[in-house]
Amino acid sequence: MQNANNAQLRFSMVKQRHRKTFEEALAKGLVDRQLIPICKFISKQREFFTSSGCAGRILLICLPKGEEKKEAFFVAKWHRKVKFSELKEALAKECNNELWFKQEPFILHIGTNTIENARKILKIAKKAGIKRGGIMHLGLGKIMIELVGTQYLSLPIKKGKKLLADDRFIKFILQKANKKLEKNYERLKKFERILISELSP
Amino acid sequence: MQNANNAQLRFSMVKQRHRKTFEEALAKGLVDRQLIPICKFISKQREFFTSSGCAGRILLICLPKGEEKKEAFFVAKWHRKVKFSELKEALAKECNNELWFKQEPFILHIGTNTIENARKILKIAKKAGIKRGGIMHLGLGKIMIELVGTQYLSLPIKKGKKLLADDRFIKFILQKANKKLEKNYERLKKFERILISELSP
Numbered sequence: 001m002q003n004a005n006n007a008q009l010r011f012s013m014v015k016q017r018h019r020k021t022f023e024e025a026l027a028k029g030l031v032d033r034q035l036i037p038i039c040k041f042i043s044k045q046r047e048f049f050t051s052s053g054c055a056g057r058i059l060l061i062c063l064p065k066g067e068e069k070k071e072a073f074f075v076a077k078w079h080r081k082v083k084f085s086e087l088k089e090a091l092a093k094e095c096n097n098e099l100w101f102k103q104e105p106f107i108l109h110i111g112t113n114t115i116e117n118a119r120k121i122l123k124i125a126k127k128a129g130i131k132r133g134g135i136m137h138l139g140l141g142k143i144m145i146e147l148v149g150t151q152y153l154s155l156p157i158k159k160g161k162k163l164l165a166d167d168r169f170i171k172f173i174l175q176k177a178n179k180k181l182e183k184n185y186e187r188l189k190k191f192e193r194i195l196i197s198e199l200s201p
Numbered sequence: 202m203q204n205a206n207n208a209q210l211r212f213s214m215v216k217q218r219h220r221k222t223f224e225e226a227l228a229k230g231l232v233d234r235q236l237i238p239i240c241k242f243i244s245k246q247r248e249f250f251t252s253s254g255c256a257g258r259i260l261l262i263c264l265p266k267g268e269e270k271k272e273a274f275f276v277a278k279w280h281r282k283v284k285f286s287e288l289k290e291a292l293a294k295e296c297n298n299e300l301w302f303k304q305e306p307f308i309l310h311i312g313t314n315t316i317e318n319a320r321k322i323l324k325i326a327k328k329a330g331i332k333r334g335g336i337m338h339l340g341l342g343k344i345m346i347e348l349v350g351t352q353y354l355s356l357p358i359k360k361g362k363k364l365l366a367d368d369r370f371i372k373f374i375l376q377k378a379n380k381k382l383e384k385n386y387e388r389l390k391k392f393e394r395i396l397i398s399e400l401s402p
Binding site: 132156 | 316319320323330332334335336337338339346347349353354355356357365366370371373377
């Protein structure tokens with residue numbers, strides 16, 4: 001009983017903290033547009049919260065030698081479809097080693113208080129066709145679920161000052177990346193619809 | 202109490218079935234070499250089992266129009282580093298639409314009977330630096346954990362009969378894929394070491 005009370009207290013505190021962080025990020029325009037309806041809905045639920053998340057993106061990342069992630073930096077980052085001219089412009093920017101072109105899927109972290117609630121989220125994710133993710137942390141009064149999309153594309157595109165591929169190929173992979181990003185957002189929208197329908201009273 | 206007994210009974214049955222499937226697959230040489238020590242160790246544990254898994258691979262996959270996964274087929278698949286000559290040979294094979302070159306990370310499914318045991322696996326995975334995955338199913342007497350690596354590379358490489366990139370680029374991405382695959386196997390080895398050390402009596 002003491003444990004249950006501690007869990008409830010801890011969850012309330014964590015939930016409150018994350019709601020505040022979310023509202024601040026929202027006010028500053030830092031929340032990905034495609035995630036706002038999901039995050040807003042979850043924020044209003046008494047037994048759930050969201051922590052970090054990304055709706056999915058297209059990016060250029062500069063990897064220094066050894067590919068240490070810490071030293072990597074984004075040369076460009078878009079949470080939407082990208083035009084060839086925009087990509088070309090970004091490709092002209094400096095990266096002293098390897099530049100990678102990537103389309104990454106959404107990643108969303110949802111927190112809850114009980115295993116039963118975590119199970120609900122897993123079921124909703126499954127129903128929405130989300131194949132990757134699960135409960136990644138099971139703490140007292142804090143259970144974290146990670147959901148990840150499966151649409152991605154990733155390749156090196158420039159080495160030093162030299163492009164590794166010609167415009168025709170770059171156009172082709174950008175078209176693929178845009179299409180995959182669109183599919184990724186559709187999956188997220190499907191999750192949003194099912195989530196709202198299943199969790200609404 | 203009835204529930205606990207049912208859960209125990211169900212787990213025993215599931216565990217026995219998966220051990221049998223694993224032993225048959227092992228006898229037929231169908232288990233990825235890099236996964237054998239992990240699967241053998243887990244198979245011997247009373248409260249854990251493995252179901253499906255892949256150690257990580259390099260592959261060529263032919264995607265029909267619309268990219269329906271059901272109709273996609275592998276043109277080549279290697280669970281090891283690949284030579285340029287091998288890749289070139291495989292690239293000459295027929296694919297009537299888009300051919301993609303991919304390096305995929307490991308994926309491993311571990312089953313257990315209690316939440317406490319699932320938590321142990323999550324902790325071991327975290328300690329081994331595995332960032333993706335979690336508990337994906339919470340059934341009575343059957344909890345499934347999925348662990349996924351983060352090393353990957355994925356791009357279209359051929360359209361119809363036409364290669365989209367020149368040999369120099371193909372050599373470069375193959376070298377990257379081989380390096381990422383190696384890192385992937387190292388991560389799996391680290392997980393194996395920590396798993397055996399933490400779960401051994």
